[in-house]
Structure formats: C-alpha cells, structure tokens
Amino acid sequence: MAINAEQEALISQVLESYITEYHQEDVIKLSAASGDDSHQPVVINAMTLFEANMEIGDYFNAYPNDVLTIFDNVLHKTATELSKKASVARLDGRRPKEPRMKNTLHARITGLPVCPELTRDTIPRSRDVGHFLSVTGTVIRTSVAKVLEYERDYVCAKCRHVFVLQADFEQFYSFAPPAACPNPDGCDSCKFSCLSGGSEPAACRDYQEIKIQEQVQRLSVGSIPRSMVVVLEDDLVDRCKSGDDMTVYGVMCQRWKPFSEGSRCDVELVLKANNVEVNNQQGAASLLIEDVQREFDEFWEHYKCDPIAGRNQILLSLCPQVFGMYVIKLAVAMVLAGGVQRIDSSGTKTRGECHMLLVGDPGTGKSQFLKYAAKMMPRSVLTAGIGSTSAGLTVAAVKDGGDWHLEAGALVLSDGGLCCIDEFNSIKEHDRISIHEAMEQQSISVAKAGMVCKLNTRTSILAATNPKSQYDPNQSLSVNIALASPLLSRFDVVMVLLDNRNADWDRIISSFILEDSGPASESSTLWSMEKMKAYFCLIKRLQPQVSAEANSILSRYYQLQRQSEGRSAARTTIRMLESLSRLAEAHARLMYRETVTIEDAVMAVSVMECSMQGGGLLGSVNAVLTSFPDDPGQQYQTQCQVLLEGLSLPHLLQKERDRLRSLRGVQCAWFWSTGGSRITPNPQNCT
Secondary structure, eight states, rough: OOOOOOHHHHHHHHHHHHHHHHHHHHHHHHHSOOOOOEEEEEEEEHHHHHOOOEEEHHHHHHHHHHHHHHHHHHHHHHHHHHHHHHHHHHHHSOOOOOOOOOOOEEEEEEEOOOSTTTTTTEEEEEEGGOOOEEEEEEEEEEOOOOOEEEEEEEEEEETTTEEEOOOOOGOOOOOOSSSOOOOOOOOOOOOOEOTTTSSSEEEEEEEEEEEEOGGGGGGGTTTTOOOOEEEEGGGGSSOOOOEEEEEEEEEEEEOOOOOOTTSSEEEEEEEEEEEEEESSSSSHHTTTTTTHHHHHHHHHHTTTOOHHHEEEEEEEETSSSOOOOHHHHHHHHHHHHHHOOOEEETTEEEOOOOEEEEETTSSSHHHHHHHHHHHHHHEEEEGGGOOOHHHHHSSEEETTEEEEEEEEEEHTTTTSSSEEESSSGSSSSHHHTTTTTHHTSSEEEEEEETEEEEEEEOOEEHHHHESSSSOOOSOOOHHHHHHHHHHHTTTEEEEEOOOOOHHHHHHHHHHHHOOOOOHHHHHHHHHOOOHHHHHHHHTOOOOOOOOOHHHHHHHHHHHHHOOOTOOTTSSSHHHHHHHHHHHHHHHHHHHTTTOHHHHHHHHHHHHHHHHHHSSSTTTOGGGOOOOOOOOOHHHHHHHHHHHHHHEEEEOHHHHHHHHHHHHHHHTTTOOOSSSSSSSOOGGGGGG
C-alpha cells in the first residue's frame, strides 16, 4: 500500500506549515550558502513534528519512505518560493529571473521517542522491514565512496513517449524497464531505449556502505554481537569512520542479491540511513544531570579536611571483589582517569591517555581488574592475547563483493575509551610490534589493498601478563616478561604482583573469600557501578594544570632516576617524565581538582616508585600486600616526608606541612613519623 493523492496533498500542506513555522530561517540560510549541486541537511526533531500534528506521526510510522520523499519535495518548494521572494525584494519590482534550484535540501530526522518500537540497541529483525528506526552501534567497516546512478530516461520505441525510471533499491539499484509503456494515452509496446549516457549527464549521487555492530558492553554474557549494512547517500557520505559509536536513523529495507542461475536467491536486511549522529565525545558525561554532579560536590565537601580519605573511599569501590591491593587500585584508578592531551605550537600532540601493564603470578587478580575496568569505562573492548593478531588489534583489509573494505580491530573500536588485553605475552612478537604506533602516536597508519589512510586509536591500554617463568627480582623486567624495551617504555605504569606466600595475608584472604567477612558498614558505603561510571565520565572533563611546585617534584625525581646506577634502561627514558606528568594530572582528576598540587605529584611519584620495582626512595614494595591504611592522612604525611627529603626539596616539604596544618585545623595537629624511612605493608591494618 502507498499514500494516495488526497493524503499526499494533506501531508504536504501540514509539512509546509511546519517548515514555515519552525525551519524557515534554516531554509533561507542553506539556500543562500549552498551551491546548486551541494546537498544540505535540514534537521527535523521528530518529537516537535509529532506534537505539531499527530496524524503526521501516524503516516510517518506507516509509510516512512513516502513521507520522507514528500518532505524533501516540500523543502525544495519552500526554498524556491523564498528565493523568488528574495529576488523580487532585491530587484525592487522588476521582473526577476526565474530561480533554478535543484532538489538538494534533505529532511534529516532526529530525536525519536525513546521506546522499544522506534529506538534499538540491537540489530533489527525481519519483522521491522518498512519501519523507521533509530539504531545504535559501532562502525566496524567502511567502504570507499562511490558514484551511483539513481534514475534514467527511457523512450518508447513505438509511441516515442519519454519517461523517467528510478533505480530499484531492493535489487541493488538495478533498472528494470516496465512490462508495458506507461503512456497515459495507451500503448502496448514493450520495447524501450535508454536516453542516458549521451550528451546529457547521468543523474548520479554519492553513495557509501558501512557496517555497524552491536555494542558489546550492552549485550549479555555469551552473546555474539550481530552486524548489519547501512547505506549512506548524498551529504551523509564520509560522516563517520571505523571505530565510531553512532546512532543511525533510517528505514529498514530488504535487498536481494543479484540473481544467477544455479544459485540460491539471498536477501539481506539493510538500513537505508536518513540521518547519522556520531557519539564519540564522551556522551555519558554530557548527559549527567545536575543533581548527580551536586552529589559529588557534596561528597568532596564532606571530605574537605581529609581528601585522601575521600579518595580511598572511591578506591574501595573499585573492583570490590578483590581484597586489599591498595597500590594496584590506586594505579588502576589513575589510569582510568587519564591525563590531559596537549598540542604544542608546531601541532605535535602529546597523548593524555595512560597505559598500564600488570605482571604477576597466577591467581593474583589481574583478570579481575581488567573485567571490572571494561565494564566501567565507556567504549571498552576486552580481548585475550591468545586469539589476537595484528589485524584483530589494529585494522584488517577484507574483500567483500569484489571491493576491499577496512574492518576495525580492538584498538580502533575502543577509540576514546579503554582496551583491555589479557594474556599479553601470548601475542606473537611481530603482532606486538604493530601496536607501537597505536600506543604512542595514538593512530594507525594503514596501507593495505591500495587503501592508504590513518585511523585514530586514542585509547588507554590496560594489559596483563604472566612472567615467562618464576619471577626473578635480580633480573630486569624485560628479561622476566620477555618484552622488548621499545614496547615496555610505552607503558606508564608496570605493576608486579608476586605471590610470596605470606601466612597472615593467606589467612585474611581465605576468611574474606569463604566467610565474606567484610563489615556491613563498609559494604553499604561502597559506590555502585553506575555511580562509578558517572564519576569517571565527569572527571574526564576536567583539564588540570600542573603547578610550578608539582613540576619541580616530577623533574627532580626524573633526574634522580636517570642518574641511578641500577636504573632500568627500558623504563627511564624521556617517556618516564611524560608518564609522571600524566599520572599527576590523573590523580588531580581523581581528587576532583583543576590544579595539580604537591599532593598529586607526591602520589604520582609514589606510584612510579612501586612501578620501578626497587626504587631508591620508598624501597621494595610488594603491591599485593599493600592494605588500605587506617589513617590515610598519616600515611600520606609519611610518604610526603620521605619523598621530599629524598628529593632534597625541604622548602616544598615545609609548604605542604603548612597547608595540611591549615586544612585539618588545630585539632588535627601535624605529626611526622620518625620511625624509619620505609613504608612496610601490614596485613593486620586492612579495613
């Protein structure tokens, strides 16, 4: 069924009044700014349209293709009339030249009501054919833009009647002449000649196909993400690239593959796009309502006198199924918060995303951290090294239907998010080399099958690996895990988790797992997963600036590590200084601050000390046995004194002492521990 002439006239009248009321200014601007051949979108909010006239909503749901065609015709008519009026006004009464405008304005629908009938997070089924839907997914493949002929002129061989034939979308845009001549005077001829291809240019438009896949984080465990083809035309071409999260508005269609003798007739579901929206820019953060942000403001106001305790409350909520591991949770939280990307005057970018490598014995909880982080961060991909190749991690060239396409890998799909790679040592050596550019330059240069391009990989990498044999503290890190220095230097933090068979620790862990002995008061104060997601999306918008005091601490520590006789050549490169800056900015974000203070620099150096395995200031620390301190402020004071004295910065030590004295008040007297210069983990102090 289709819309009859009476219904078409009614719809045209309603749409014309709607455009005049809501989009007249848009049409005037687009008509004046665009050339004759440039396609321009007029974005129509579906909710406003349906509220203006409910009947249009019913017609739109029943006959979306017909209504969209009428919409484009009305836009063209309105633009022509407005141009004619403008010409008359300019000529001041003289006869204007008749404006000739091509039908280049297109109605792009957005803002569909959020309901299961119209908006989908999963790939639609065959029952949705003919319906206008909004589908959310990730672009995994993009084809090259092509030129498509969409209509031809034919002439009847008998009566010489000329008619226009539209390409059939369901038959891969093929042209099937009618069974009989469509002359209204009557003609039974079935022989026609094509007039296109001569001196007259063919009626063509830009055309591109992409493939979108269901977002993995929205699927249940065990579900295999499905994919479907999306057809883009005119101004929608090249609006997205592989790895983009996007919402597509369009009509579900079925398309028959070309028929051939002896083969089965195959049909596929295709979404013919009317509008596309790319959702890369941390959309969850912009959707935070004011009361959620107010809740975090009140939280930090509550911990104003002891901000370290407030930070530890957030760390307790990070991967709560893993007991203790204070330093590991702090490092993971800083990596997830990330630093600030900077661009210098020459246009060179310095990445803000942090990379972290967990090295440890089996059973130390590495995979638990990866799974939790993948659930918490948007645009996250979790993969295992045993089944990952260079094409699966970066980008693959796939031949489909005679044409080559680029299919995005894990690093491209997680652009703007987090890529978790378990069993990192299982990736083959030549495959590991392929991610060097992706980790540092945050892009992948592709030269495959005649396609030369560059794709973004602005993602944090959280990887886990086992040592190649029993971890030997006397050997360097690169020898223990069999990773080359160029790759190892790209990780900001490398944490070693060793199982030292501590009897006290084993007793506490066994009671935690078997008896679930965590205090009820503690479990009730833990943040939920949704609250953690909201907080980390919110702090991603902060752009903390490094203060002069923090800069001096980071610079002095870097110089100390470079001059150390037992330094690791793979870790103490210039990248280490950039890593320190990123970690300090990440800690400032975690503390909900816009300035990197002495406190942030001290914590960044503390994490780096644990990462260096045998640093010269804090000594050897087993990260597995580090517990949440009973008095976080006291522990920070001890760390601050040891580090700043080791770095020979007494004036900063005095400044930080004065700050904490004024922050905590007279009742919280400053107390410096004098019992040694080493932080020794104590399992009995676990909270």
